[in-house]
Amino acid sequence: MKVTLEVRPRRKPHLPIEAEKIVPRTFFEETDGLSVFRGNKELALEEIFSVAIEGEAASVDGVEITILGDSSRIKRVGEYMDGGRIHVMGDIGMHCGNFMSAGEIVIDGNADAWLGREMRGGTIRCHGSAGDFCAAGYRGEKRGMRGGTVEVFGDAGDFTAETLAGGTVIVHGNAGDLAGVDMKDGVLTIMGDTSMACANMSGGRAYVHGTVYDMIPTFRNIGRETVGGDVFTRFAGDIANRGKGTLFIRNYKYMD
Amino acid sequence: MTELLIRNACVIDPINDICGEIMDIAVRDGKIVESVGSGAEVIDAGGSLTMPGGIDAHTHVCGTKVNFGRYMSPEDMRAGRTARRGHMHATSGYSVPTTYGTSYRYSAMGYTTALEGAMAPLEARHTHEEFAYTPLQDMMANTLFDGNWPVMQAIHDGDIKRVAAIVGWTLSAVKGFAIKLTNPGGTEAWGWGKDVSSIRDVVPHFEVTPAEIIRAMIEANEMLNLPHSVHLHCNCLGKPGNYETTLETFDLVPNTNDKRQSLYATHVQFHAYGGSSWRDICSRSEEICRAINQKPQIVMDMGQVMFGKTTTMTADGPMEFNLYRLYHNKWSNHDVELETGSGIIPVYYNRKNLVNSIMWAIGLELALLTDNPWQCILATDNPNGAPFVKYPEIIALLMSKRYRNGVFQTVHPDTEHNVPLAALDRELTWKEIAIMTRAAPAKALGIVDIGKGHLGEGADADIAIYPLNINEIDPAKAPEEVIRAFGQTDYTIKRGRVVCCRGTCMVDGENTTIWVNPRISENHSMDHDPEFARNFDKNYTIRMRNYPVQEEYLQRNLCIETEARL
Numbered sequence: 001m002k003v004t005l006e007v008r009p010r011r012k013p014h015l016p017i018e019a020e021k022i023v024p025r026t027f028f029e030e031t032d033g034l035s036v037f038r039g040n041k042e043l044a045l046e047e048i049f050s051v052a053i054e055g056e057a058a059s060v061d062g063v064e065i066t067i068l069g070d071s072s073r074i075k076r077v078g079e080y081m082d083g084g085r086i087h088v089m090g091d092i093g094m095h096c097g098n099f100m101s102a103g104e105i106v107i108d109g110n111a112d113a114w115l116g117r118e119m120r121g122g123t124i125r126c127h128g129s130a131g132d133f134c135a136a137g138y139r140g141e142k143r144g145m146r147g148g149t150v151e152v153f154g155d156a157g158d159f160t161a162e163t164l165a166g167g168t169v170i171v172h173g174n175a176g177d178l179a180g181v182d183m184k185d186g187v188l189t190i191m192g193d194t195s196m197a198c199a200n201m202s203g204g205r206a207y208v209h210g211t212v213y214d215m216i217p218t219f220r221n222i223g224r225e226t227v228g229g230d231v232f233t234r235f236a237g238d239i240a241n242r243g244k245g246t247l248f249i250r251n252y253k254y255m256d
Numbered sequence: 257m258t259e260l261l262i263r264n265a266c267v268i269d270p271i272n273d274i275c276g277e278i279m280d281i282a283v284r285d286g287k288i289v290e291s292v293g294s295g296a297e298v299i300d301a302g303g304s305l306t307m308p309g310g311i312d313a314h315t316h317v318c319g320t321k322v323n324f325g326r327y328m329s330p331e332d333m334r335a336g337r338t339a340r341r342g343h344m345h346a347t348s349g350y351s352v353p354t355t356y357g358t359s360y361r362y363s364a365m366g367y368t369t370a371l372e373g374a375m376a377p378l379e380a381r382h383t384h385e386e387f388a389y390t391p392l393q394d395m396m397a398n399t400l401f402d403g404n405w406p407v408m409q410a411i412h413d414g415d416i417k418r419v420a421a422i423v424g425w426t427l428s429a430v431k432g433f434a435i436k437l438t439n440p441g442g443t444e445a446w447g448w449g450k451d452v453s454s455i456r457d458v459v460p461h462f463e464v465t466p467a468e469i470i471r472a473m474i475e476a477n478e479m480l481n482l483p484h485s486v487h488l489h490c491n492c493l494g495k496p497g498n499y500e501t502t503l504e505t506f507d508l509v510p511n512t513n514d515k516r517q518s519l520y521a522t523h524v525q526f527h528a529y530g531g532s533s534w535r536d537i538c539s540r541s542e543e544i545c546r547a548i549n550q551k552p553q554i555v556m557d558m559g560q561v562m563f564g565k566t567t568t569m570t571a572d573g574p575m576e577f578n579l580y581r582l583y584h585n586k587w588s589n590h591d592v593e594l595e596t597g598s599g600i601i602p603v604y605y606n607r608k609n610l611v612n613s614i615m616w617a618i619g620l621e622l623a624l625l626t627d628n629p630w631q632c633i634l635a636t637d638n639p640n641g642a643p644f645v646k647y648p649e650i651i652a653l654l655m656s657k658r659y660r661n662g663v664f665q666t667v668h669p670d671t672e673h674n675v676p677l678a679a680l681d682r683e684l685t686w687k688e689i690a691i692m693t694r695a696a697p698a699k700a701l702g703i704v705d706i707g708k709g710h711l712g713e714g715a716d717a718d719i720a721i722y723p724l725n726i727n728e729i730d731p732a733k734a735p736e737e738v739i740r741a742f743g744q745t746d747y748t749i750k751r752g753r754v755v756c757c758r759g760t761c762m763v764d765g766e767n768t769t770i771w772v773n774p775r776i777s778e779n780h781s782m783d784h785d786p787e788f789a790r791n792f793d794k795n796y797t798i799r800m801r802n803y804p805v806q807e808e809y810l811q812r813n814l815c816i817e818t819e820a821r822l
């Protein structure tokens with residue numbers, strides 16, 4: 001089943017649309033009567049999107065959703081996704097892939113904040129940049145993302161992989177402040193720079209191929225180590241949190 | 257004039273010695289009257305259990321500390337979400353709900369009055385603002401004096417009249433209801449990184465002991481003729497072996513008031529531990545209850561712990577630091593200049609954990625071993641021991657030995673070697689539950705005279721009708737029926753209006769804040785005391801004239817004026 005959703009031109013394109021219904025399972029089960037919310041107003045899916053559906057699917061994994069047009073304010077696409085594929089041709093709004101457990105989301109443009117929040121499984125690939133709290137958890141909750149893969153080819157914002165408790169997060173560009181903060185498990189890789197990496201980390205592994213600015217002083221320097229042909233400095237910590245995490249860094253700079 | 261007639265109510269009203277009589281209750285303009293006219297609105301209770309509205313004598317629901325619990329635990333707001341509906345606002349939160357969430361859930365359980373357990377005087381405005389948004393319960397605020405600098409100075413100087421004068425001035429300035437001492441002296445010591453480990457330790461810089469503070473405050477309380485007694489959270493909360501401190505504290509208490517107790521000891525479960533470490537902690541409920549049974553001058557509440565997630569919040573800053581070191585989770589620590597402090601951490605009481613299992617057992621033991629139910633009030637120190645929505649389960653545990661045994665099977669297997677609970681066969685009666693949840697709280701708080709906790713003529717028409725026929729249900733055999741009935745009333749009536757019907761709140765509501773204003777002679781008034789004013793302006797970061805809570809912070813309110821012997 002191929003579902004094509006093209007965002008219609010909107011008079012006020014900045015108003016966010018709550019679109020948690022846009023997930024393969026919805027279309028696999030029922031294609032009629034779907035709705036989204038703008039504020040507290042419930043709108044038919046067709047009011048916001050032109051909808052085209054071709055073919056049938058034997059399982060949720062046979063559903064592929066393509067989103068075109070200005071989808072930068074369409075929120076919660078792929079929430080609780082448990083199979084199938086979503087392809088966003090442009091940018092996507094906040095909370096894309098919340099609680100996702102299986103399937104694949106590909107974003108050609110940028111993703112707004114909270115991409116893959118509390119994700120359990122599946123794969124998200126964002127070819128542009130991601131906003132703050134990419135692959136993070138809910139505020140206050142101890143454990144965030146627990147499984148699956150989030151790969152961002154551009155930069156990611158602050159608090160990337162906050163409270164990461166499983167799965168893999170890869171940022172090819174730079175990450176903002178406090179990447180991997182409160183991380184418990186899983187693997188975080190940042191190819192560029194970040195700052196205050198992994199503060200309060202208690203478990204898991206993180207690799208920073210660029211420079212960590214404002215390096216947290218409560219990590220113990222274990223020494224040089226070669227990983228995949230590159231020389232890293234290995235740290236253990238965060239000892240301020242009795243942490244047992246491992247942090248590999250190419251370059252680092254403590255706060256002056 | 258509005259009139260209401262409740263027919264065929266099976267009434268339990270311990271203060272008026274009514275136990276299970278089928279009768280009609282007449283209400284005019286919010287008060288209970290002898291009879292009403294034929295035009296009155298009629299509710300047929302159909303023989304259902306009908307009692308005065310429930311009164312929580314110790315709960316934490318409004319104020320800065322509660323609110324900090326909310327914003328340090330946004331994840332708690334994911335639980336208990338309800339949408340806006342009719343007169344009901346949207347709510348969220350489980351252990352620290354929004355004020356409306358608190359109010360609606362209490363109301364659904366038939367509770368119409370509550371005492372906020374701890375209000376820092378300096379931060380009183382926040383408490384009163386939240387009272388205004390807790391519309392379905394009349395509210396009172398315990399006012400913290402455990403580390404009050406001018407009070408400790410006056411105690412040190414041996415000037416009890418001055419202690420009373422400062423307390424009286426402060427209570428009326430902040431629109432408080434009663435004196436609360438939380439770990440007296442300990443929270444002040446915590447401001448210097450210390451704590452007190454017994455009631456004989458000396459508080460740094462003030463050279464007074466917790467014992468001196470407690471004794472002086474009891475005396476001052478009676479001098480001010482306050483409706484409630486001193487409300488004490490003993491020293492050494494949560495420490496193995498602390499029952500000795502609790503017993504020593506009880507020995508300080510004279511029997512000075514013939515209408516009510518002279519000391520209210522709160523959440524005594526947390527103060528009834530034997531042993532010397534977490535490894536050998538055990539229950540000392542028998543020793544505690546032996547003392548309570550011999551001392552009519554003391555009333556306590558259970559401080560029952562129930563398994564599950566909750567948030568601890570108290571003015572006992574050093575205790576929360578110890579908990580933080582145990583759990584290593586997020587923690588808040590707060591100092592209130594010249595007065596008190598507070599700490600907050602989220603916790604999870606686990607039935608597989610021996611210490612938590614022992615705590616659970618001790619609370620129940622206190623209720624079962626206290627001969628006179630007027631001396632042991634049902635409460636969880638909400639939300640410290642458990643959110644108040646667990647009260648129906650606690651009632652069932654107290655009324656059914658079989659249910660208790662069933663839960664006992666699920667707790668840590670070593671619990672039975674450390675607590676006497678399994679040997680206790682007592683099953684509380686409907687009347688005893690009515691006493692522990694409305695009559696005794698009203699009497700202990702001193703609010704029977706203003707029409708709380710009973711259904712006699714002239715009383716406030718605060719009434720709870722539970723979907724339960726006590727002549728048909730055996731609580732010992734049908735605990736699930738007890739839990740269901742106490743979890744949701746058919747009707748909760750407040751000031752003569754049905755405010756909640758089968759869980760749906762029917763009105764916007766407007767509660768009453770009850771506060772005290774002790775009349776003190778001019779020559780003892782702090783308003784005309786140059787030394788008090790000088791020290792106030794020297795030590796506080798605000799001016800004395802800006803300290804009192806302005807009338808506009810109170811909406812509907814009832815001021816209890818007392819004649820101080822000063």
Ligand SMILES: [Zn+2]
Pocket residue numbers: 314315316373374522523570637640
């Ligand atoms: Zn309390």
